[in-house]
Amino acid sequence: MKLNRIAIPAAVLAGICLAVAQYFVWVYAPVEATMGQVQKIFYTHLPLAWWALLSFFGVFVASVAYLVTRREQWDLLAGTFAEIGVLFSGLALLTGSVWGRAAWNTWWTWDPRLSTTLVTWFVYTAYLVLRSAEIGGAGQRKIRAVVGIVAFLDVPLVFLSARMWRSIHPAVFASKGGGLEPEMWTTVLVSVAAWGVFFAALAMVRFAGLLQQERVNGLLAARRSFE
Amino acid sequence: MRKALCIASKDLRQVFLGGSGPVQAVLLGLLLVFIFSLSAAPGERIPAQGAAAIFWLASSFSLVLIFNTLFHMEEENEVATALLLAPVSPQGVWLGKAIGGMVLLLLTQLFFLPAIIVFLGVEPPDDLLFGGLLVLGVDVGLTVLGSLLGAVSRGSEARDSLLSIIVFPLQIPLLLAGIKVGAALLSAEPVQGYMDWFGIIGAFDAVFLGAAMILFPFVFGSE
Numbered sequence: 402m403k404l405n406r407i408a409i410p411a412a413v414l415a416g417i418c419l420a421v422a423q424y425f426v427w428v429y430a431p432v433e434a435t436m437g438q439v440q441k442i443f444y445t446h447l448p449l450a451w452w453a454l455l456s457f458f459g460v461f462v463a464s465v466a467y468l469v470t471r472r473e474q475w476d477l478l479a480g481t482f483a484e485i486g487v488l489f490s491g492l493a494l495l496t497g498s499v500w501g502r503a504a505w506n507t508w509w510t511w512d513p514r515l516s517t518t519l520v521t522w523f524v525y526t527a528y529l530v531l532r533s534a535e536i537g538g539a540g541q542r543k544i545r546a547v548v549g550i551v552a553f554l555d556v557p558l559v560f561l562s563a564r565m566w567r568s569i570h571p572a573v574f575a576s577k578g579g580g581l582e583p584e585m586w587t588t589v590l591v592s593v594a595a596w597g598v599f600f601a602a603l604a605m606v607r608f609a610g611l612l613q614q615e616r617v618n619g620l621l622a623a624r625r626s627f628e
Numbered sequence: 629m630r631k632a633l634c635i636a637s638k639d640l641r642q643v644f645l646g647g648s649g650p651v652q653a654v655l656l657g658l659l660l661v662f663i664f665s666l667s668a669a670p671g672e673r674i675p676a677q678g679a680a681a682i683f684w685l686a687s688s689f690s691l692v693l694i695f696n697t698l699f700h701m702e703e704e705n706e707v708a709t710a711l712l713l714a715p716v717s718p719q720g721v722w723l724g725k726a727i728g729g730m731v732l733l734l735l736t737q738l739f740f741l742p743a744i745i746v747f748l749g750v751e752p753p754d755d756l757l758f759g760g761l762l763v764l765g766v767d768v769g770l771t772v773l774g775s776l777l778g779a780v781s782r783g784s785e786a787r788d789s790l791l792s793i794i795v796f797p798l799q800i801p802l803l804l805a806g807i808k809v810g811a812a813l814l815s816a817e818p819v820q821g822y823m824d825w826f827g828i829i830g831a832f833d834a835v836f837l838g839a840a841m842i843l844f845p846f847v848f849g850s851e
Contacts, residue, residue: 550839561801
């Protein structure tokens with residue numbers, strides 16, 4: 402398959418990019434004066450959170466595309482993005498929790514970004530449960546697409562309401578320069594790009610796997626009907 | 629609209645003539661309120677925010693039971709195809725289910741409000757106008773979502789838990805608004821300082837009302 406041929410070099414490239422990003426994190430970027438080495442979590446936490454959000458947007462776009470075209474590849478792509486989004490947002494929550502313990506002396510606190518990430522993690526984990534529940538008969542793909550759309554519509558409302566509730570998260574990019582040294586900025590950009598390549602490679606591998614699974618299921622169903 | 633009211637009236641008659649009505653939803657909510665009252669020492673009062681949170685939690689669990697009942701009725705009586713073939717648009721079915729669900733939810737909340745006053749020791753709200761607006765605003769959002777996604781878990785053996793895990797996180801913005809304004813009402817604070825929260829409720833209702841009108845036909849009639 403074409404996708405498999407691209408996926409393997411992409412995965413190797415992702416490994417190299419992540420290794421380069423680690424060089425920037427541990428060697429190039431200066432140690433932050435107040436938090437020390439713990440601040441290095443930021444270079445993993447931020448890209449994970451951003452790519453998770455993009456992944457969820459991918460679920461939305463693929464779900465809309467499925468309802469419009471009815472091509473099953475879009476449904477599988479939505480599933481791929483949901484799985485990666487849940488993985489990345491879960492890791493963002495874990496790294497955020499470690500950061501919170503070091504910075505605010507608590508593993509968890511109410512914050513719009515943290516709470517929004519947690520709520521979206523719940524929503525898309527439920528979406529994955531729905532995908533595996535095998536309900537709705539022939540129309541289950543349509544049902545998944547509807548839930549994929551509704552889930553993303555909720556994200557801005559969750560963020561707004563969580564921000565109105567309370568916030569203590571640092572506004573890293575709110576002001577010009579965001580209080581980051583130029584080397585830190587460069588490291589952030591390199592990390593985001595490296596995790597982006599990893600995200601793309603992971604998406605290709607998983608999507609190719611789901612396509613294969615779908616083909617095998619189709620063949621098995623055809624064999625059963627023949628027997 | 630007339631056809632939607634027809635469906636709502638059919639559903640409500642079936643629920644009440646079936647004998648049990650929304651008893652299960654009311655009982656579950658009352659149990660939650662009672663169990664939550666154990667979190668305070670004897671003679672101690674639960675803070676207004678805690679009481680508001682348990683009110684909306686009880687309402688959320690009721691919502692799941694109500695919409696599973698409403699969507700399970702046709703399945704149970706094997707007349708789901710009849711509803712699909714009825715001369716009603718899918719949006720009419722969705723609206724009918726939403727209206728029926730709203731009536732049942734309001735009915736269950738009539739039991740929950742006195743329960744939180746009695747068991748949790750909060751004062752009854754003075755501002756009935758804003759209290760009514762809050763409950764109606766949040767309930768519209770809850771039922772819009774419940775009616776759209778209630779059909780999702782049809783056919784699943786674990787439909788109660790499936791609907792809960794899908795609906796609960798989605799309704800977080802509404803619950804935050806309901807808890808914040810509800811706490812102000814129960815502690816006799818002026819609600820004018822919380823008008824932004826009504827904006828969140830309005831935005832949620834509008835977004836999901838529009839989404840449900842467009843998306844329900846894909847959910848309903850998919851079998």
